[in-house]
Amino acid sequence: xxxKVKVRFAPSPxxxxxxxxxxxxxxxxxxxxxxxxTFLFRIEDTDTTRVTDEYIAAAIxxxxxxxxxxxxxxxxxxxxxxxxxxxxxxIYAMWAQKFLDQKDAYHCYCSAExxxxxxxxxxxxxxxxxxxxxxxxxxxxxxxxHKDNGRIPVIRxxxxxxxxxxxxxxxxxxxxxxxxxxxxxxxxxxxxxxYTLAVAVDDVLMKVTHVLxxxxxxxSTPRQIRVYQAMGVAEADYPLFAHLPFVMGQDxxxxxxxxxxxxxxxxxxxxxxxxxxxxxxALLGWSPGDDRENVSMKExxxxxxxxxxxxxxxxxxxKKLEAINGDKIRALTIDxxxxxxxxFLTKEKVITGTDAEIALVKKAxxxxxERIIMLSEIPQMLKFLFVTKFEVEADSVSKITDDASxxxxxxxxxxxxxxxxxxxxxxxxxxxxxxxxDMGLKPRIAFGAVRIAIxxxxxxxxxxxxxxxxxxxxxxxxxxxxxxx
RNA sequence: GGCCCCGUCGUCUAGCGGCCUAGGACUCUGGCUUCUCAAGUCAGCUACGAGGGUUCGAAUCCCUUCGGGGCUACCA
Numbered sequence: 107x108x109x110k111v112k113v114r115f116a117p118s119p120x121x122x123x124x125x126x127x128x129x130x131x132x133x134x135x136x137x138x139x140x141x142x143x144t145f146l147f148r149i150e151d152t153d154t155t156r157v158t159d160e161y162i163a164a165a166i167x168x169x170x171x172x173x174x175x176x177x178x179x180x181x182x183x184x185x186x187x188x189x190x191x192x193x194x195x196x197i198y199a200m201w202a203q204k205f206l207d208q209k210d211a212y213h214c215y216c217s218a219e220x221x222x223x224x225x226x227x228x229x230x231x232x233x234x235x236x237x238x239x240x241x242x243x244x245x246x247x248x249x250x251x252h253k254d255n256g257r258i259p260v261i262r263x264x265x266x267x268x269x270x271x272x273x274x275x276x277x278x279x280x281x282x283x284x285x286x287x288x289x290x291x292x293x294x295x296x297x298x299x300x301y302t303l304a305v306a307v308d309d310v311l312m313k314v315t316h317v318l319x320x321x322x323x324x325x326s327t328p329r330q331i332r333v334y335q336a337m338g339v340a341e342a343d344y345p346l347f348a349h350l351p352f353v354m355g356q357d358x359x360x361x362x363x364x365x366x367x368x369x370x371x372x373x374x375x376x377x378x379x380x381x382x383x384x385x386x387x388a389l390l391g392w393s394p395g396d397d398r399e400n401v402s403m404k405e406x407x408x409x410x411x412x413x414x415x416x417x418x419x420x421x422x423x424x425k426k427l428e429a430i431n432g433d434k435i436r437a438l439t440i441d442x443x444x445x446x447x448x449x450f451l452t453k454e455k456v457i458t459g460t461d462a463e464i465a466l467v468k469k470a471x472x473x474x475x476e477r478i479i480m481l482s483e484i485p486q487m488l489k490f491l492f493v494t495k496f497e498v499e500a501d502s503v504s505k506i507t508d509d510a511s512x513x514x515x516x517x518x519x520x521x522x523x524x525x526x527x528x529x530x531x532x533x534x535x536x537x538x539x540x541x542x543x544d545m546g547l548k549p550r551i552a553f554g555a556v557r558i559a560i561x562x563x564x565x566x567x568x569x570x571x572x573x574x575x576x577x578x579x580x581x582x583x584x585x586x587x588x589x590x591x
Numbered sequence: 592g593g594c595c596c597c598g599u600c601g602u603c604u605a606g607c608g609g610c611c612u613a614g615g616a617c618u619c620u621g622g623c624u625u626c627u628c629a630a631g632u633c634a635g636c637u638a639c640g641a642g643g644g645u646u647c648g649a650a651u652c653c654c655u656u657c658g659g660g661g662c663u664a665c666c667a
Contacts, residue, residue, distance in 0.1 A: 118667050153666055218665075225663090234593050235663055260665050277596070286594045286663085294665040301667050325595055325662045351597075352660075386603090389616090393604055397615045416597095416604085419660070423602050426617045436630080477629040487628095534626085542626095553626035565628045 111143025114314045116305070118150040119157045123168045124368040125422060126320070126353045126361050129387045133350060134318050135174040136388070136410035146312060147179030151192045152304050162190075168370050172380045173403050178312075186312040191304045198299035201307050201337065202261050202292050210336040211292055213259035214241040215252040236288025237262065261293035263302075263332055270328035275316075275348035275412045282328045290329050302326060306333035309345050317345045318412065321419075324349045348412045351391050352419040361422055377450060377481025382431035390420040400433060432479040443475060444468050447484050454485035456492050466491060470575055473567035490561040491575055496584060498562045498591065505564070507591050511555040514541060518556050519585045528578040530570035537570075559588035 115134040117127050138145035147169070151157045162180050169176060178184030188194060205211035214237075216224075221237070228235040242264065244252075252259070265288065271281040292303040309317060309330075327347055334344050355361045361368055373383055385401055394401060394409045401409065438446070447467065448459070457463040467488065474487045490496070498506070505511065521536040541552035557569050560581060566572060573581045 116667095120667080150667065214665095221664090229592070232592055262665095274596095280595075282595075288663090291665050296665085298665085300665070305667090320661095320667095321596070322661055323667075326667085349596085354660085356602095389603060391603090395605075397605070399604085399616055418597050420604090421602060423617070426603065429617055432630090474629090476631090479629095537626090549626050551626095557627060561627095563627090567628085569626055 109313075109315050111138060111141040111315050112146060112313055113138040113143060113316050113318060114146040114148055114309065114312065116148040116150050116308075116319075117165070118153065118301075119161045119165075122369045122371055123165050124361070124370065125387070126368070128168075128172065128370055128383070129353050129390055130318065130320060130350055131169060131174055132172070132384055132387050132406075133392070133410070133415070136406050137316060137318060137412060138177070139407035140410045143315070144177040145175070146184070146186070146189075146314065147176045147182075148189045148308060148312070149180065149191065150301060150304065151190060152299050152301055157190065157192065164371075171374065172370070172384060174384075191299075191308065194304070194308070195299065197311070198293070198303050198307055199297070202299065202303065205263065205292065205336045206261060208336065209264070211261050211263050212242060212244075213249070214262040214289075214291070215244070215249075215257040215259045216240055217257070234286050234288075236286070237290070239289060242289070258295040260291045260295050262289045263292050263329070263336070265289050265329075265332060270331050272327060272331060272344075272347060274324070274327075275346055276351075276415050277324075277349065277417050280324070280327075282325070284328070287328045292333075302329045303333060306330045307337070310334060310337055310339055310343075314345050316348065316412075318348045318350060321349045321351055348415065351416055353387075353390055354419050354421045356421065367424075375482070377446075377483070378427065378431050379434045379446070379481075382427065382434040385434070386427045386430045389426075390422065391416045391418075400430070428479045435478060435481070436476050438475070440468060440471055440475075443471050446481055447471060450481050450484050451488065454489075456485045456489050463492065466575065470567065470572075473571050473575075477567065487567060490563070490566070490572070496562065496587065498558060498588065499564075502558045502562065502564055503591060506555050506558045506588055510551075512589060514545070514547065514552050514555045515559055515585050515589050517541060517545065519582060519589070522578070522582060522585070525578065528574060530568075530574040533573050534570040556585070559585045 113134045115131045117123065117131075123131075135145050137143070147166070149157055149162065166176070166179070166181055176182050178186060178189070180189045191198075202211065206213070216237075220240075224238050225235050228238075241259075241262070265284045267284060269281055269283045270287070271279060274280050290302060291300055293299055306329075308314075327349075331344065353361045367373070370383070381403060384403060384406065388401065388406050388410070389399060392410065392415045394405075395414055435443070444464070444467065448457075448464070451457045451467065452459055457467065470488050470491060474484065478484060478487065506515065517540055518537060521540040522533065525532050525536060537553070537556065541547050542549055545552070553569055554564065557566055558564060560566075560569065560573055560576065576584075
């Protein structure tokens with residue numbers, strides 16, 4: 107029987123979760139769900155000066171918002187607690203000691219300056235840079251001398267001669283000659299562990315079966331495998347590796363703050379739906395294999411396999427994300443759309459949240475559902491229905507103060523006044539017969555003027571429906587007000 | 592510099608030796624529709640980095656080359 111799949115997402119807390127992180131998390135999650143395995147979240151804080159609780163809370167909140175539910179990790183718990191590497195220091199120390207005892211590792215007393223000098227020399231001589239093995243086989247006397255000099259050692263892993271070959275699930279067989287994989291540091295002079303030690307130990311102890319991570323870690327894999335060997339793990343029990351290609355920015359460099367918005371929080375504020383973000387990100391470096399592009403979270407789980415992941419990097423394209431977000435918004439039911447909309451409307455103080463307001467919003471939403479690409483556009487589009495002190499946009503004022511516009515508005519006012527059944531049909535009928543047929547105006551001219559008077563803008567939801575929702579009194583008042591400009 | 596990874600339209604991709612005069616989506620351009628803006632719809636633009644092989648036949652296999660990226664830390 108094959109082992110139950112366990113996939114881990116293990117970011118180092120260097121900032122808010124960003125697009126690149128999330129793409130990795132999404133693939134990790136999707137693979138876990140696809141295989142019926144578990145999705146584990148671990149924090150790699152061996153370097154950072156302590157993770158804050160806020161960071162962890164924010165990260166978990168982001169994952170939850172995206173719909174990437176965790177099976178194991180900080181806050182949710184699990185059988186492999188704790189999930190912060192900073193809380194597992196004694197475990198790493200124990201293994202480091204074991205490696206020392208087994209002679210797989212050794213104390214290295216070289217100073218930073220000496221190492222730097224070695225590298226300089228290697229660079230000058232044009233040979234592979236890396237630790238030269240000075241402290242590999244120190245005698246007791248040499249060690250004593252170093253101690254007398256007050257030198258503090260690091261613990262270094264001994265890389266045996268030969269090489270490491272492993273099968274990357276995305277790239278195929280990858281080989282590294284150990285000539286180019288020097289002895290590496292496991293534990294710093296101050297006793298703290300390095301990433302290479304901590305990941306390997308944790309992945310084994312937490313029974314991770316698949317390591318899906320960024321391509322930048324590809325060349326650290328031989329070191330990780332070396333630790334497995336030292337731990338006595340059988341080769342058949344090594345996790346399988348799959349190195350995901352990068353997500354690049356417009357400038358063909360790894361996506362960063364410089365080349366676009368990368369913080370997931372930014373997308374959330376802008377009104378991107380989590381489904382849209384996941385759908386788009388899923389398409390970066392992966393595809394279902396056919397021409398299908400609009401996929402739900404459920405479909406991503408069903409269809410996702412590592413084999414279909416690309417080996418080449420993908421560029422992040424905001425336009426495509428926007429297009430997908432628009433599609434997802436249009437696919438929402440009105441109640442779902444309403445739920446998503448309300449926070450944006452209250453945040454912009456367009457509404458306070460009364461039942462009457464919400465009822466009106468719900469009626470207006472169908473008018474704008476296919477006109478927006480981000481939820482943050484909603485307040486601007488519906489504002490005219492709620493403002494108490496109405497004002498025409500500065501740029502549009504001059505478009506309705508000319509004589510032609512004034513006569514349109516006057517006529518509109520006159521035709522609208524007698525309407526008793528205030529509906530978009532009756533409004534349209536009255537306006538068409540008078541402004542278009544009688545006055546012989548082009549619809550875009552005639553209705554354009556009314557639109558500005560009613561909504562204050564040249565861009566708005568459909569005019570007659572908007573007037574119906576605004577109500578007769580308010581509509582007539584606005585036209586009168588426009589006439590007075 | 593060394594090691595490793597990568598290379599199909601502007602972008603994301605389909606393609607796994609004949610279905611490819613290379614398909615889809617986004618973007619862009621033009622048309623239709625139209626009360627604005629959208630949405631919808633139709634059409635168009637544009638790609639196998641280059642050069643050698645292998646083969647009856649190559650985007651698909653091999654080699655070289657060029658280009659891009661990563662790593663080369665007591666970062667992850």
